[in-house]
Amino acid sequence: MTAQHSRTVDALLARSHRLGADPRNTNYAGGNTSAKGTAPDPVTGSDTELLWVKGSGGDLGTLTAGGLAALRLDRLRALKAVYPGVEREDEMVDAFDYCLHGRGGAAPSIDTAMHGLVEAAHVDHLHPDSGIALACAADGERLTRECFGDSVVWVPWRRPGFQLGLDIAAVQEAHPQAVGCVLGGHGITAWGATSEECERNSLHIIRTAESFLEQHGRAEPFGPVREGCEPLPEAERRERAAALAPFVRGLASTDNPQVGHFTDSEAVLDFLSREEHPRLAALGTSCPDHFLRTKVRPLVLDLPARAPLDEAVDRLRELHEAYRAEYREYYERHAVPGSPAMRGADPAVVLVPGVGMFTFGKDKQTARVAGEFYVNAVNVMRGAEAVSSYAPIEESEKFRIEYWELEEAKLRRMPAPKPLATRVALVTGAGSGIGRAVARRLVAEGACVVVADRAADSAAETAAGLGGPDKAVAVTVDVTSQEQIAAAFREAALAFGGVDLVVNNAGVSLSKPLLETTADDWDLQHGIMPRGSFLTSREAARMMRAQGMGGDIVYISSKNGVFAGPDNIAYGAAKADQAHQVRLLAAELGQDGIRVNGINPDGVVRGSGIFAGGWGAQRAAVYGVPEERLGEFYAQRTLLKREVLPEHVANAVFALTGGDLSHTTGMHVPVDAGVAAAFLR
Structure with a gap:
């Protein structure tokens, strides 16, 4: 050069x-x-x-x-x-x-x-x-x-x-x-x-x-405020958005699964509060860069901001059906021999007055950028209406670009999606150890991940290492709290549109003989593991049913749920409870397309928050080995003589959720290098 x-x-x-x-x-x-x-x-x-x-x-x-x-x-x-x-x-x-x-x-x-x-x-x-x-x-x-x-x-x-x-x-x-x-x-x-x-x-x-x-420009180019469309107060607005998001995501995923994004910026809320927003939204966007990402026009809910939630959901279902019919008619009006096949009839942008804008795409970045482009379109409409009237290009011209063979060729050149593309996962206890390894593997395979942990700093550190908010977000959750679990799922809905893969990983361990195990020891472990996973699974099922897209729930149980070891009554019983939850929920949720499976690891010493927190020293004392040799001790008692690491558990999570085991539910997968006493019967 x-x-x-x-x-x-x-x-x-x-x-x-x-x-x-x-x-x-x-x-x-x-x-x-x-x-x-x-x-x-x-x-x-x-x-x-x-x-x-x-x-x-x-x-x-x-x-x-x-x-x-x-x-x-x-x-x-x-x-x-x-x-x-x-x-x-x-x-x-x-x-x-x-x-x-x-x-x-x-x-x-x-x-x-x-x-x-x-x-x-x-x-x-x-x-x-x-x-x-x-x-x-x-x-x-x-x-x-x-x-x-x-x-x-x-x-x-x-x-x-x-x-x-x-x-x-x-x-x-x-x-x-x-x-x-x-x-x-x-x-x-x-x-x-x-x-x-x-x-x-x-x-x-x-x-x-x-x-x-x-x-x-004239003042108020979008007209006066429309009664009932005023922006809701922030807390109420975001709660409403979180309640609607999974349902809207399910509608937008009728043809192809989508990741969602929520925007309640001042520009969007003001536009949706004004008299002219239905007319202008119906005209669609104009600049080719805009409508290639936002589709020819958005879906707009035509109810007051405080309409009952059930009424809003029913109306969205009706509007979605009409949108799909209108989109098919749009395609049929303008398609010519040689036009690419219709790609999908679902909206990319859904506008809810008083609440905000939901946008959708094949990944979080695409969904977010679609929202940014619609904000650009709102700004364009405001400017055009201020000095004249908004007059986008003809619908036939929009179709020529949307279904341009050159655009189709660009789509064909894109790499194949990763196995977990469009999946949104929530992993509890993801601030360290197994949970962090699971979060990393899921993101690597294309999923968006909500990193849930009671340690806010650890959750934030994990999320930051996964590629930023388009890949992962952190939430602070004590899984013994119904309120905090519900709040975590609301954050997931606002960040990605919903959740369709949950990993119940949060846990704690105390190793004590029966006579030294207190009621508080028992309650602590059962509160975090069986109760925590029950509460998390219940919230997950609620959201997955709203989406109507099926889903996966995976329990990180333990070989101790099968194997009876010494000085382990509270932990072993808690894990056995979790193991049976897998079977019970698989039987109940199968009708919704929700698969529930478990993983039974042997002791994961290296990288484990539980072992670092005292459990390792306790178990080493039980077996009479130095704590630093505990992982080696566990490996030598297995058939394969191999130590189990957090990444091995993460591999099993992916195997269960990555697509090849689509007809498997109610199963436990041992990840213990072969502990004969823990063989499933």
């Missing part, structure tokens, strides 16, 4: 990061930036003019050199001579591959032509809310002229592609005084001779549009 080449790429990345860091400039993964420069041709050694442009996928704020596509400009421009016309413009995307310079880099995006054909060294294409508000206003062309004069030119809606690149290049050539354009129904494009000038022009368009909307 030459110094000049490096400077050009470094400046492009720095500009991209600055623009992408501010949500006023563009949405997550939205827009693209480019720079033109020269680099030596590795074959001829002569300087070759190149285009570096953000490739398909990725995000401006975190763009790396590997996320850029590098193309030869002479070959890219030569494509104009073989362009077959707008009806066949999709063929040009494959042609971009023949313009690539060298190996590696990202796949060229559909917007590559826009960047390559515009005669400017640097080009930005962005999706700012303020710019899209003008782009989606009924008289956007007039407003653009009024806002910018002749420095920014209006370009009518056209689907992204080669023809749009030709259009923008022609606009730039015909208006040499212009620094950019507003793309109808889409966003903005700016250019400049230097990277600094291009960034300055982009920010000028965005900030000028913001000021114009603020200065010329």
Whole structure:
């Protein structure tokens, strides 16, 4: 890489990061930036003019050199001579591959032509809310002229592609005084001779549009507050949201399981409180980046915020059925021979006045980003309604993009989902030991995990190590408390939409002979293990039934529930209680598609919070071995002569829940390296 080449790429990345860091400039993964420069041709050694442009996928704020596509400009421009016309413009995307310079880099995006054909060294294409508000206003062309004069030119809606690149290049050539354009129904494009000038022009368009909307916009563009739609107080609002979330998640997962996200930001609550929200929501989003993630329109509950919960649930069921029918009709209206098959008729966005917004996706990030994009859409509607009226692109155009073969090809290139993708797990006692290992394995296999532990710091540490809030959240739970368990499931509903995999792992151990075991010792162990797992399973079953998606409950029991060892009356009896809960709940919950299984580990010494808390010393004393040799002692009494570690128990949890044992329930899996006295009979 030459110094000049490096400077050009470094400046492009720095500009991209600055623009992408501010949500006023563009949405997550939205827009693209480019720079033109020269680099030596590795074959001829002569300087070759190149285009570096953000490739398909990725995000401006975190763009790396590997996320850029590098193309030869002479070959890219030569494509104009073989362009077959707008009806066949999709063929040009494959042609971009023949313009690539060298190996590696990202796949060229559909917007590559826009960047390559515009005669400017640097080009930005962005999706700012303020710019899209003008782009989606009924008289956007007039407003653009009024806002910018002749420095920014209006370009009518056209689907992204080669023809749009030709259009923008022609606009730039015909208006040499212009620094950019507003793309109808889409966003903005700016250019400049230097990277600094291009960034300055982009920010000028965005900030000028913001000021114009603020200065010329009318108050309350969404109309007056609608009676009964006022935001509920925060505590009541979140309790209502948690009660609705599992049911809504189940509806949104009718065709494909989904992870949920809840948003009750001020922008969402204000929009849903206003008279005009039903009309505007029905119009759907407009910018392609928006509706590709939010679907053509949301589902909106049309009841007052404090309607009885049962009434709200029944009405959501009716609205969901109608939504699915309308979506099928939308598909059938616009599908043509060769259109991709309908992907699913469930909503990606569900709006509940007074409460907030539920959004859904194949993972937490996708669900969260869908919510962010709908907030962008709300901002766009507010701006357009403030100075004009909101007028999104035609439904037929939305369909052409939603069911675009190029989008379908992008979906086909995505890696296969992991075995536990879309599953939401709650693991008790997950702050250390077996629970932490289980949480790690579940996240590694694609699940979202609620890390529950009575030690708040340990729970937070575990969750932080699992990849952040899109992967795991921490909750503080004493499993002897019904209230704390219920609160943990409410937090799970708000974080991920519900729960469909529960691991009852919380435990405590005291090793004492019968005559030294007090009633308090007995109550402590039975309160945490049999009672705690009963309370957790009861709350899990309640939530899983609301979702209607089945589920898994796994008990981390013990070989001590089968094996009768010395000085272990309270712990052994507690584990035997848990073991029979597995059988009882498997028999009761099977009709709901909920499988209940158990795991019987031998003593897990290394990494165990229980053993570190005194149980190890007690058991070592019983067996007459040094505490540091206890794991080795346990291993030598097994058939395989192997020590059991937390990861081995986690492996068994995955084996039971990862899909291959879909017809197994009421079973206990020994993870004890072979303790003959604990063989199941």
